[in-house]
Amino acid sequence: MPLVMMTGLPSSGKSTRAAELKRLFEERLAQPQNQHRTMAVQIxxxxxxxVLHSAYATPSAEKMARGALLSAVERLVSRETIVVVDAPNYIKGLRYQLYCIGREVSTTQCLVHCAIPVDVARQINQRREDGYDAPTFEELAMRYEEPNPAAKWDSPLFTVIQHDPDDVLPFDRIWDAVVEQRAPAPNFATAMKPVTETNYLFELDRATQEIINAVLEAQKSGVPTFEVVVPGTAEKVKLPGRSLTLxxxxxxxxxxxxxxxxxxxKIDKIPVLFVNYLNINL
Structure with missing residues:
Protein backbone atom coordinates (compact mmCIF):
# COMPACT_ATOMS: atom_id res chain seq x y z
CA MET A 1 0.00 0.00 0.00
CA PRO A 2 2.50 2.74 1.02
CA LEU A 3 4.74 4.65 -1.36
CA VAL A 4 8.04 5.88 0.12
CA MET A 5 9.99 8.26 -2.11
CA MET A 6 13.68 8.97 -1.60
CA THR A 7 15.25 12.25 -2.66
CA GLY A 8 18.67 13.85 -2.38
CA LEU A 9 21.78 14.95 -4.20
CA PRO A 10 23.97 12.41 -6.01
CA SER A 11 26.02 10.38 -3.50
CA SER A 12 23.82 11.50 -0.61
CA GLY A 13 23.23 7.91 0.49
CA LYS A 14 19.70 7.35 -0.87
CA SER A 15 20.33 3.72 -1.77
CA THR A 16 21.84 3.01 1.65
CA ARG A 17 18.80 4.47 3.40
CA ALA A 18 16.41 2.71 1.01
CA ALA A 19 18.01 -0.64 1.82
CA GLU A 20 17.84 0.17 5.53
CA LEU A 21 14.16 1.05 5.20
CA LYS A 22 13.42 -2.21 3.41
CA ARG A 23 15.14 -4.18 6.16
CA LEU A 24 13.27 -2.32 8.93
CA PHE A 25 9.92 -2.73 7.19
CA GLU A 26 10.49 -6.45 6.67
CA GLU A 27 11.56 -6.95 10.28
CA ARG A 28 8.45 -5.25 11.63
CA LEU A 29 6.13 -6.96 9.17
CA ALA A 30 7.55 -10.34 10.22
CA GLN A 31 6.43 -9.87 13.82
CA PRO A 32 3.65 -12.42 14.55
CA GLN A 33 1.35 -9.85 16.11
CA ASN A 34 1.60 -7.44 13.17
CA GLN A 35 -1.73 -7.19 11.37
CA HIS A 36 0.04 -6.06 8.17
CA ARG A 37 2.40 -9.05 7.97
CA THR A 38 1.05 -10.17 4.56
CA MET A 39 2.48 -7.05 2.92
CA ALA A 40 5.62 -7.21 0.77
CA VAL A 41 8.40 -4.61 0.42
CA GLN A 42 9.83 -3.70 -2.97
CA ILE A 43 12.61 -1.28 -3.95
CA VAL A 51 19.43 2.91 -15.49
CA LEU A 52 23.04 4.10 -15.71
CA HIS A 53 24.34 7.45 -14.46
CA SER A 54 24.91 8.39 -18.09
CA ALA A 55 21.12 8.57 -18.50
CA TYR A 56 21.24 11.93 -16.73
CA ALA A 57 23.75 13.38 -19.18
CA THR A 58 21.18 14.27 -21.87
CA PRO A 59 17.54 15.41 -21.66
CA SER A 60 16.30 12.68 -24.00
CA ALA A 61 17.99 9.87 -22.05
CA GLU A 62 16.78 11.29 -18.75
CA LYS A 63 13.23 11.49 -20.10
CA MET A 64 13.37 7.77 -20.93
CA ALA A 65 14.72 6.99 -17.46
CA ARG A 66 11.90 8.92 -15.80
CA GLY A 67 9.35 7.15 -17.97
CA ALA A 68 10.75 3.76 -16.97
CA LEU A 69 10.60 4.72 -13.29
CA LEU A 70 7.01 5.96 -13.46
CA SER A 71 5.89 2.87 -15.34
CA ALA A 72 7.57 0.57 -12.82
CA VAL A 73 5.96 2.37 -9.87
CA GLU A 74 2.55 2.18 -11.55
CA ARG A 75 2.97 -1.57 -11.98
CA LEU A 76 4.16 -2.24 -8.44
CA VAL A 77 2.15 0.06 -6.21
CA SER A 78 -0.79 -1.73 -4.63
CA ARG A 79 -2.54 -2.21 -1.32
CA GLU A 80 -0.34 -5.21 -0.54
CA THR A 81 3.09 -3.78 -1.36
CA ILE A 82 5.29 -1.13 0.24
CA VAL A 83 7.18 0.49 -2.64
CA VAL A 84 10.42 2.35 -1.87
CA VAL A 85 11.39 4.57 -4.80
CA ASP A 86 15.20 4.68 -4.76
CA ALA A 87 15.88 7.31 -7.44
CA PRO A 88 17.21 10.90 -7.41
CA ASN A 89 13.67 12.41 -7.63
CA TYR A 90 15.53 15.69 -7.68
CA ILE A 91 12.87 17.87 -9.33
CA LYS A 92 9.48 18.59 -7.85
CA GLY A 93 7.72 17.77 -11.13
CA LEU A 94 8.73 14.09 -10.89
CA ARG A 95 7.83 13.94 -7.20
CA TYR A 96 4.43 15.38 -8.10
CA GLN A 97 3.90 12.68 -10.74
CA LEU A 98 4.78 9.96 -8.23
CA TYR A 99 2.42 11.58 -5.73
CA CYS A 100 -0.40 11.45 -8.29
CA ILE A 101 0.26 7.77 -8.98
CA GLY A 102 -0.10 7.09 -5.26
CA ARG A 103 -3.32 9.08 -5.03
CA GLU A 104 -4.77 7.19 -7.99
CA VAL A 105 -4.61 3.93 -6.06
CA SER A 106 -5.53 5.59 -2.76
CA THR A 107 -2.30 4.84 -0.91
CA THR A 108 -0.40 6.62 1.84
CA GLN A 109 3.02 8.02 1.00
CA CYS A 110 5.93 10.04 2.35
CA LEU A 111 9.22 11.58 1.24
CA VAL A 112 12.61 10.80 2.81
CA HIS A 113 15.16 13.54 2.14
CA CYS A 114 18.81 12.51 2.43
CA ALA A 115 20.35 15.88 3.23
CA ILE A 116 24.02 16.51 2.63
CA PRO A 117 26.18 19.58 1.80
CA VAL A 118 27.02 19.82 -1.90
CA ASP A 119 30.76 19.89 -1.21
CA VAL A 120 30.59 16.68 0.82
CA ALA A 121 28.46 14.95 -1.82
CA ARG A 122 30.94 16.04 -4.51
CA GLN A 123 33.88 14.57 -2.59
CA ILE A 124 32.06 11.27 -2.02
CA ASN A 125 31.06 11.10 -5.68
CA GLN A 126 34.67 11.66 -6.79
CA ARG A 127 35.88 8.78 -4.62
CA ARG A 128 33.32 6.33 -5.96
CA GLU A 129 34.25 4.08 -8.86
CA ASP A 130 30.64 4.17 -10.05
CA GLY A 131 30.09 7.88 -9.38
CA TYR A 132 28.61 10.41 -11.77
CA ASP A 133 31.02 12.15 -14.10
CA ALA A 134 31.83 15.69 -12.96
CA PRO A 135 29.64 17.61 -15.47
CA THR A 136 26.60 15.44 -14.74
CA PHE A 137 27.08 15.76 -10.98
CA GLU A 138 27.28 19.56 -11.21
CA GLU A 139 24.21 19.70 -13.45
CA LEU A 140 22.14 17.57 -11.09
CA ALA A 141 23.32 19.51 -8.05
CA MET A 142 22.50 22.84 -9.70
CA ARG A 143 19.00 21.71 -10.71
CA TYR A 144 18.16 19.96 -7.44
CA GLU A 145 14.92 21.28 -5.94
CA GLU A 146 14.85 20.96 -2.17
CA PRO A 147 11.62 19.39 -0.88
CA ASN A 148 9.08 21.75 0.62
CA PRO A 149 6.98 20.26 3.45
CA ALA A 150 4.23 22.77 2.65
CA ALA A 151 3.71 21.09 -0.75
CA LYS A 152 1.38 18.10 -0.64
CA TRP A 153 3.67 16.04 -2.89
CA ASP A 154 6.59 16.57 -0.45
CA SER A 155 4.61 15.78 2.68
CA PRO A 156 4.95 14.16 5.13
CA LEU A 157 8.67 14.88 4.88
CA PHE A 158 11.40 13.12 6.88
CA THR A 159 14.92 14.54 6.66
CA VAL A 160 18.01 12.55 7.62
CA ILE A 161 21.59 13.83 7.63
CA GLN A 162 23.59 11.43 5.56
CA HIS A 163 26.96 10.00 6.63
CA ASP A 164 26.27 11.04 10.22
CA PRO A 165 26.34 7.87 12.35
CA ASP A 166 24.31 9.60 15.07
CA ASP A 167 21.44 10.52 12.75
CA VAL A 168 19.16 7.49 12.50
CA LEU A 169 16.10 7.00 10.37
CA PRO A 170 12.91 8.06 12.20
CA PHE A 171 11.43 4.69 11.32
CA ASP A 172 8.61 4.71 13.87
CA ARG A 173 7.32 7.99 12.43
CA ILE A 174 7.69 6.72 8.86
CA TRP A 175 5.85 3.52 9.76
CA ASP A 176 3.03 5.48 11.36
CA ALA A 177 2.73 7.84 8.38
CA VAL A 178 2.56 5.22 5.66
CA VAL A 179 1.24 2.06 7.34
CA GLU A 180 -0.92 3.08 10.28
CA GLN A 181 -2.52 6.16 8.76
CA ARG A 182 -5.66 5.89 6.66
CA ALA A 183 -5.08 6.21 2.93
CA PRO A 184 -6.33 9.44 1.32
CA ALA A 185 -9.09 9.55 -1.25
CA PRO A 186 -7.83 8.96 -4.81
CA ASN A 187 -6.29 11.89 -6.66
CA PHE A 188 -7.31 15.50 -5.91
CA ALA A 189 -9.92 14.51 -3.36
CA THR A 190 -11.42 17.97 -3.09
CA ALA A 191 -11.94 18.16 -6.84
CA MET A 192 -13.55 14.78 -7.48
CA LYS A 193 -17.05 14.17 -8.80
CA PRO A 194 -19.07 11.04 -9.66
CA VAL A 195 -18.06 9.14 -12.78
CA THR A 196 -21.63 9.30 -14.09
CA GLU A 197 -20.84 12.51 -15.97
CA THR A 198 -20.67 11.11 -19.49
CA ASN A 199 -19.04 14.14 -21.12
CA TYR A 200 -16.12 14.21 -18.66
CA LEU A 201 -13.45 12.97 -21.08
CA PHE A 202 -14.68 15.38 -23.74
CA GLU A 203 -14.45 18.30 -21.30
CA LEU A 204 -11.01 17.14 -20.08
CA ASP A 205 -9.68 17.10 -23.64
CA ARG A 206 -11.34 20.39 -24.56
CA ALA A 207 -10.20 22.36 -21.51
CA THR A 208 -6.59 21.18 -21.67
CA GLN A 209 -6.39 21.78 -25.43
CA GLU A 210 -7.70 25.34 -25.01
CA ILE A 211 -4.93 26.05 -22.53
CA ILE A 212 -2.28 24.61 -24.86
CA ASN A 213 -3.67 26.77 -27.70
CA ALA A 214 -3.56 29.89 -25.51
CA VAL A 215 0.11 29.32 -24.69
CA LEU A 216 1.02 28.75 -28.34
CA GLU A 217 -0.91 31.85 -29.47
CA ALA A 218 0.81 34.00 -26.85
CA GLN A 219 4.20 32.82 -28.12
CA LYS A 220 3.25 33.57 -31.73
CA SER A 221 2.67 37.24 -30.92
CA GLY A 222 6.40 37.82 -30.69
CA VAL A 223 5.93 39.98 -27.60
CA PRO A 224 8.15 38.79 -24.73
CA THR A 225 5.98 37.45 -21.92
CA PHE A 226 6.53 35.43 -18.79
CA GLU A 227 2.89 34.65 -17.99
CA VAL A 228 -0.06 33.60 -20.11
CA VAL A 229 -3.67 34.14 -19.11
CA VAL A 230 -5.72 31.11 -20.13
CA PRO A 231 -9.48 30.55 -20.47
CA GLY A 232 -11.46 29.14 -17.60
CA THR A 233 -9.23 30.24 -14.74
CA ALA A 234 -7.61 33.25 -13.14
CA GLU A 235 -4.40 31.22 -12.85
CA LYS A 236 -1.57 31.98 -15.27
CA VAL A 237 0.88 29.68 -17.03
CA LYS A 238 4.36 30.80 -16.02
CA LEU A 239 6.71 30.43 -18.97
CA PRO A 240 10.24 29.15 -18.23
CA GLY A 241 12.04 31.93 -20.15
CA ARG A 242 12.06 30.06 -23.46
CA SER A 243 9.61 29.11 -26.19
CA LEU A 244 7.67 25.94 -25.48
CA THR A 245 7.28 23.50 -28.34
CA LEU A 246 4.01 21.89 -29.38
CA LYS A 266 -14.88 18.54 -11.23
CA ILE A 267 -15.12 19.98 -14.71
CA ASP A 268 -14.79 23.56 -13.53
CA LYS A 269 -11.56 22.61 -11.72
CA ILE A 270 -9.81 21.15 -14.77
CA PRO A 271 -8.30 24.43 -16.07
CA VAL A 272 -6.95 25.43 -12.65
CA LEU A 273 -5.39 22.02 -12.01
CA PHE A 274 -3.91 21.75 -15.50
CA VAL A 275 -2.32 25.20 -15.22
CA ASN A 276 -0.86 24.19 -11.85
CA TYR A 277 0.43 20.96 -13.42
CA LEU A 278 2.11 22.90 -16.23
CA ASN A 279 3.71 25.36 -13.80
CA ILE A 280 5.14 22.50 -11.74
CA ASN A 281 6.51 20.53 -14.70
CA LEU A 282 7.76 23.26 -17.06
Missing part, protein backbone atom coordinates in the same frame (compact mmCIF):
# COMPACT_ATOMS: atom_id res chain seq x y z
CA UNK A 44 12.37 0.24 -7.41
CA UNK A 45 14.86 2.70 -8.85
CA UNK A 46 17.78 3.26 -11.17
CA UNK A 47 19.72 0.20 -10.02
CA UNK A 48 16.75 -2.18 -10.26
CA UNK A 49 15.76 -0.80 -13.68
CA UNK A 50 19.30 -0.89 -15.09
CA UNK A 247 5.41 18.42 -28.71
CA UNK A 248 6.49 19.41 -25.18
CA UNK A 249 3.05 20.81 -24.38
CA UNK A 250 1.32 17.79 -25.88
CA UNK A 251 3.43 15.45 -23.77
CA UNK A 252 2.47 17.25 -20.56
CA UNK A 253 -1.19 17.31 -21.63
CA UNK A 254 -1.12 13.56 -22.24
CA UNK A 255 0.46 12.95 -18.84
CA UNK A 256 -2.16 15.08 -17.07
CA UNK A 257 -4.98 13.38 -18.98
CA UNK A 258 -3.67 9.92 -18.12
CA UNK A 259 -3.42 10.78 -14.44
CA UNK A 260 -7.00 12.04 -14.29
CA UNK A 261 -8.95 9.73 -16.63
CA UNK A 262 -9.89 7.11 -14.06
CA UNK A 263 -10.88 9.41 -11.19
CA UNK A 264 -12.70 12.41 -12.66
CA UNK A 265 -12.16 15.96 -11.49
Missing amino acids: VGDSTLG SELRRLRMQFTKLNRQVPL
Whole structure:
Protein backbone atom coordinates (compact mmCIF):
# COMPACT_ATOMS: atom_id res chain seq x y z
CA MET A 1 0.00 0.00 0.00
CA PRO A 2 2.50 2.74 1.02
CA LEU A 3 4.74 4.65 -1.36
CA VAL A 4 8.04 5.88 0.12
CA MET A 5 9.99 8.26 -2.11
CA MET A 6 13.68 8.97 -1.60
CA THR A 7 15.25 12.25 -2.66
CA GLY A 8 18.67 13.85 -2.38
CA LEU A 9 21.78 14.95 -4.20
CA PRO A 10 23.97 12.41 -6.01
CA SER A 11 26.02 10.38 -3.50
CA SER A 12 23.82 11.50 -0.61
CA GLY A 13 23.23 7.91 0.49
CA LYS A 14 19.70 7.35 -0.87
CA SER A 15 20.33 3.72 -1.77
CA THR A 16 21.84 3.01 1.65
CA ARG A 17 18.80 4.47 3.40
CA ALA A 18 16.41 2.71 1.01
CA ALA A 19 18.01 -0.64 1.82
CA GLU A 20 17.84 0.17 5.53
CA LEU A 21 14.16 1.05 5.20
CA LYS A 22 13.42 -2.21 3.41
CA ARG A 23 15.14 -4.18 6.16
CA LEU A 24 13.27 -2.32 8.93
CA PHE A 25 9.92 -2.73 7.19
CA GLU A 26 10.49 -6.45 6.67
CA GLU A 27 11.56 -6.95 10.28
CA ARG A 28 8.45 -5.25 11.63
CA LEU A 29 6.13 -6.96 9.17
CA ALA A 30 7.55 -10.34 10.22
CA GLN A 31 6.43 -9.87 13.82
CA PRO A 32 3.65 -12.42 14.55
CA GLN A 33 1.35 -9.85 16.11
CA ASN A 34 1.60 -7.44 13.17
CA GLN A 35 -1.73 -7.19 11.37
CA HIS A 36 0.04 -6.06 8.17
CA ARG A 37 2.40 -9.05 7.97
CA THR A 38 1.05 -10.17 4.56
CA MET A 39 2.48 -7.05 2.92
CA ALA A 40 5.62 -7.21 0.77
CA VAL A 41 8.40 -4.61 0.42
CA GLN A 42 9.83 -3.70 -2.97
CA ILE A 43 12.61 -1.28 -3.95
CA VAL A 44 12.37 0.24 -7.41
CA GLY A 45 14.86 2.70 -8.85
CA ASP A 46 17.78 3.26 -11.17
CA SER A 47 19.72 0.20 -10.02
CA THR A 48 16.75 -2.18 -10.26
CA LEU A 49 15.76 -0.80 -13.68
CA GLY A 50 19.30 -0.89 -15.09
CA VAL A 51 19.43 2.91 -15.49
CA LEU A 52 23.04 4.10 -15.71
CA HIS A 53 24.34 7.45 -14.46
CA SER A 54 24.91 8.39 -18.09
CA ALA A 55 21.12 8.57 -18.50
CA TYR A 56 21.24 11.93 -16.73
CA ALA A 57 23.75 13.38 -19.18
CA THR A 58 21.18 14.27 -21.87
CA PRO A 59 17.54 15.41 -21.66
CA SER A 60 16.30 12.68 -24.00
CA ALA A 61 17.99 9.87 -22.05
CA GLU A 62 16.78 11.29 -18.75
CA LYS A 63 13.23 11.49 -20.10
CA MET A 64 13.37 7.77 -20.93
CA ALA A 65 14.72 6.99 -17.46
CA ARG A 66 11.90 8.92 -15.80
CA GLY A 67 9.35 7.15 -17.97
CA ALA A 68 10.75 3.76 -16.97
CA LEU A 69 10.60 4.72 -13.29
CA LEU A 70 7.01 5.96 -13.46
CA SER A 71 5.89 2.87 -15.34
CA ALA A 72 7.57 0.57 -12.82
CA VAL A 73 5.96 2.37 -9.87
CA GLU A 74 2.55 2.18 -11.55
CA ARG A 75 2.97 -1.57 -11.98
CA LEU A 76 4.16 -2.24 -8.44
CA VAL A 77 2.15 0.06 -6.21
CA SER A 78 -0.79 -1.73 -4.63
CA ARG A 79 -2.54 -2.21 -1.32
CA GLU A 80 -0.34 -5.21 -0.54
CA THR A 81 3.09 -3.78 -1.36
CA ILE A 82 5.29 -1.13 0.24
CA VAL A 83 7.18 0.49 -2.64
CA VAL A 84 10.42 2.35 -1.87
CA VAL A 85 11.39 4.57 -4.80
CA ASP A 86 15.20 4.68 -4.76
CA ALA A 87 15.88 7.31 -7.44
CA PRO A 88 17.21 10.90 -7.41
CA ASN A 89 13.67 12.41 -7.63
CA TYR A 90 15.53 15.69 -7.68
CA ILE A 91 12.87 17.87 -9.33
CA LYS A 92 9.48 18.59 -7.85
CA GLY A 93 7.72 17.77 -11.13
CA LEU A 94 8.73 14.09 -10.89
CA ARG A 95 7.83 13.94 -7.20
CA TYR A 96 4.43 15.38 -8.10
CA GLN A 97 3.90 12.68 -10.74
CA LEU A 98 4.78 9.96 -8.23
CA TYR A 99 2.42 11.58 -5.73
CA CYS A 100 -0.40 11.45 -8.29
CA ILE A 101 0.26 7.77 -8.98
CA GLY A 102 -0.10 7.09 -5.26
CA ARG A 103 -3.32 9.08 -5.03
CA GLU A 104 -4.77 7.19 -7.99
CA VAL A 105 -4.61 3.93 -6.06
CA SER A 106 -5.53 5.59 -2.76
CA THR A 107 -2.30 4.84 -0.91
CA THR A 108 -0.40 6.62 1.84
CA GLN A 109 3.02 8.02 1.00
CA CYS A 110 5.93 10.04 2.35
CA LEU A 111 9.22 11.58 1.24
CA VAL A 112 12.61 10.80 2.81
CA HIS A 113 15.16 13.54 2.14
CA CYS A 114 18.81 12.51 2.43
CA ALA A 115 20.35 15.88 3.23
CA ILE A 116 24.02 16.51 2.63
CA PRO A 117 26.18 19.58 1.80
CA VAL A 118 27.02 19.82 -1.90
CA ASP A 119 30.76 19.89 -1.21
CA VAL A 120 30.59 16.68 0.82
CA ALA A 121 28.46 14.95 -1.82
CA ARG A 122 30.94 16.04 -4.51
CA GLN A 123 33.88 14.57 -2.59
CA ILE A 124 32.06 11.27 -2.02
CA ASN A 125 31.06 11.10 -5.68
CA GLN A 126 34.67 11.66 -6.79
CA ARG A 127 35.88 8.78 -4.62
CA ARG A 128 33.32 6.33 -5.96
CA GLU A 129 34.25 4.08 -8.86
CA ASP A 130 30.64 4.17 -10.05
CA GLY A 131 30.09 7.88 -9.38
CA TYR A 132 28.61 10.41 -11.77
CA ASP A 133 31.02 12.15 -14.10
CA ALA A 134 31.83 15.69 -12.96
CA PRO A 135 29.64 17.61 -15.47
CA THR A 136 26.60 15.44 -14.74
CA PHE A 137 27.08 15.76 -10.98
CA GLU A 138 27.28 19.56 -11.21
CA GLU A 139 24.21 19.70 -13.45
CA LEU A 140 22.14 17.57 -11.09
CA ALA A 141 23.32 19.51 -8.05
CA MET A 142 22.50 22.84 -9.70
CA ARG A 143 19.00 21.71 -10.71
CA TYR A 144 18.16 19.96 -7.44
CA GLU A 145 14.92 21.28 -5.94
CA GLU A 146 14.85 20.96 -2.17
CA PRO A 147 11.62 19.39 -0.88
CA ASN A 148 9.08 21.75 0.62
CA PRO A 149 6.98 20.26 3.45
CA ALA A 150 4.23 22.77 2.65
CA ALA A 151 3.71 21.09 -0.75
CA LYS A 152 1.38 18.10 -0.64
CA TRP A 153 3.67 16.04 -2.89
CA ASP A 154 6.59 16.57 -0.45
CA SER A 155 4.61 15.78 2.68
CA PRO A 156 4.95 14.16 5.13
CA LEU A 157 8.67 14.88 4.88
CA PHE A 158 11.40 13.12 6.88
CA THR A 159 14.92 14.54 6.66
CA VAL A 160 18.01 12.55 7.62
CA ILE A 161 21.59 13.83 7.63
CA GLN A 162 23.59 11.43 5.56
CA HIS A 163 26.96 10.00 6.63
CA ASP A 164 26.27 11.04 10.22
CA PRO A 165 26.34 7.87 12.35
CA ASP A 166 24.31 9.60 15.07
CA ASP A 167 21.44 10.52 12.75
CA VAL A 168 19.16 7.49 12.50
CA LEU A 169 16.10 7.00 10.37
CA PRO A 170 12.91 8.06 12.20
CA PHE A 171 11.43 4.69 11.32
CA ASP A 172 8.61 4.71 13.87
CA ARG A 173 7.32 7.99 12.43
CA ILE A 174 7.69 6.72 8.86
CA TRP A 175 5.85 3.52 9.76
CA ASP A 176 3.03 5.48 11.36
CA ALA A 177 2.73 7.84 8.38
CA VAL A 178 2.56 5.22 5.66
CA VAL A 179 1.24 2.06 7.34
CA GLU A 180 -0.92 3.08 10.28
CA GLN A 181 -2.52 6.16 8.76
CA ARG A 182 -5.66 5.89 6.66
CA ALA A 183 -5.08 6.21 2.93
CA PRO A 184 -6.33 9.44 1.32
CA ALA A 185 -9.09 9.55 -1.25
CA PRO A 186 -7.83 8.96 -4.81
CA ASN A 187 -6.29 11.89 -6.66
CA PHE A 188 -7.31 15.50 -5.91
CA ALA A 189 -9.92 14.51 -3.36
CA THR A 190 -11.42 17.97 -3.09
CA ALA A 191 -11.94 18.16 -6.84
CA MET A 192 -13.55 14.78 -7.48
CA LYS A 193 -17.05 14.17 -8.80
CA PRO A 194 -19.07 11.04 -9.66
CA VAL A 195 -18.06 9.14 -12.78
CA THR A 196 -21.63 9.30 -14.09
CA GLU A 197 -20.84 12.51 -15.97
CA THR A 198 -20.67 11.11 -19.49
CA ASN A 199 -19.04 14.14 -21.12
CA TYR A 200 -16.12 14.21 -18.66
CA LEU A 201 -13.45 12.97 -21.08
CA PHE A 202 -14.68 15.38 -23.74
CA GLU A 203 -14.45 18.30 -21.30
CA LEU A 204 -11.01 17.14 -20.08
CA ASP A 205 -9.68 17.10 -23.64
CA ARG A 206 -11.34 20.39 -24.56
CA ALA A 207 -10.20 22.36 -21.51
CA THR A 208 -6.59 21.18 -21.67
CA GLN A 209 -6.39 21.78 -25.43
CA GLU A 210 -7.70 25.34 -25.01
CA ILE A 211 -4.93 26.05 -22.53
CA ILE A 212 -2.28 24.61 -24.86
CA ASN A 213 -3.67 26.77 -27.70
CA ALA A 214 -3.56 29.89 -25.51
CA VAL A 215 0.11 29.32 -24.69
CA LEU A 216 1.02 28.75 -28.34
CA GLU A 217 -0.91 31.85 -29.47
CA ALA A 218 0.81 34.00 -26.85
CA GLN A 219 4.20 32.82 -28.12
CA LYS A 220 3.25 33.57 -31.73
CA SER A 221 2.67 37.24 -30.92
CA GLY A 222 6.40 37.82 -30.69
CA VAL A 223 5.93 39.98 -27.60
CA PRO A 224 8.15 38.79 -24.73
CA THR A 225 5.98 37.45 -21.92
CA PHE A 226 6.53 35.43 -18.79
CA GLU A 227 2.89 34.65 -17.99
CA VAL A 228 -0.06 33.60 -20.11
CA VAL A 229 -3.67 34.14 -19.11
CA VAL A 230 -5.72 31.11 -20.13
CA PRO A 231 -9.48 30.55 -20.47
CA GLY A 232 -11.46 29.14 -17.60
CA THR A 233 -9.23 30.24 -14.74
CA ALA A 234 -7.61 33.25 -13.14
CA GLU A 235 -4.40 31.22 -12.85
CA LYS A 236 -1.57 31.98 -15.27
CA VAL A 237 0.88 29.68 -17.03
CA LYS A 238 4.36 30.80 -16.02
CA LEU A 239 6.71 30.43 -18.97
CA PRO A 240 10.24 29.15 -18.23
CA GLY A 241 12.04 31.93 -20.15
CA ARG A 242 12.06 30.06 -23.46
CA SER A 243 9.61 29.11 -26.19
CA LEU A 244 7.67 25.94 -25.48
CA THR A 245 7.28 23.50 -28.34
CA LEU A 246 4.01 21.89 -29.38
CA SER A 247 5.41 18.42 -28.71
CA GLU A 248 6.49 19.41 -25.18
CA LEU A 249 3.05 20.81 -24.38
CA ARG A 250 1.32 17.79 -25.88
CA ARG A 251 3.43 15.45 -23.77
CA LEU A 252 2.47 17.25 -20.56
CA ARG A 253 -1.19 17.31 -21.63
CA MET A 254 -1.12 13.56 -22.24
CA GLN A 255 0.46 12.95 -18.84
CA PHE A 256 -2.16 15.08 -17.07
CA THR A 257 -4.98 13.38 -18.98
CA LYS A 258 -3.67 9.92 -18.12
CA LEU A 259 -3.42 10.78 -14.44
CA ASN A 260 -7.00 12.04 -14.29
CA ARG A 261 -8.95 9.73 -16.63
CA GLN A 262 -9.89 7.11 -14.06
CA VAL A 263 -10.88 9.41 -11.19
CA PRO A 264 -12.70 12.41 -12.66
CA LEU A 265 -12.16 15.96 -11.49
CA LYS A 266 -14.88 18.54 -11.23
CA ILE A 267 -15.12 19.98 -14.71
CA ASP A 268 -14.79 23.56 -13.53
CA LYS A 269 -11.56 22.61 -11.72
CA ILE A 270 -9.81 21.15 -14.77
CA PRO A 271 -8.30 24.43 -16.07
CA VAL A 272 -6.95 25.43 -12.65
CA LEU A 273 -5.39 22.02 -12.01
CA PHE A 274 -3.91 21.75 -15.50
CA VAL A 275 -2.32 25.20 -15.22
CA ASN A 276 -0.86 24.19 -11.85
CA TYR A 277 0.43 20.96 -13.42
CA LEU A 278 2.11 22.90 -16.23
CA ASN A 279 3.71 25.36 -13.80
CA ILE A 280 5.14 22.50 -11.74
CA ASN A 281 6.51 20.53 -14.70
CA LEU A 282 7.76 23.26 -17.06
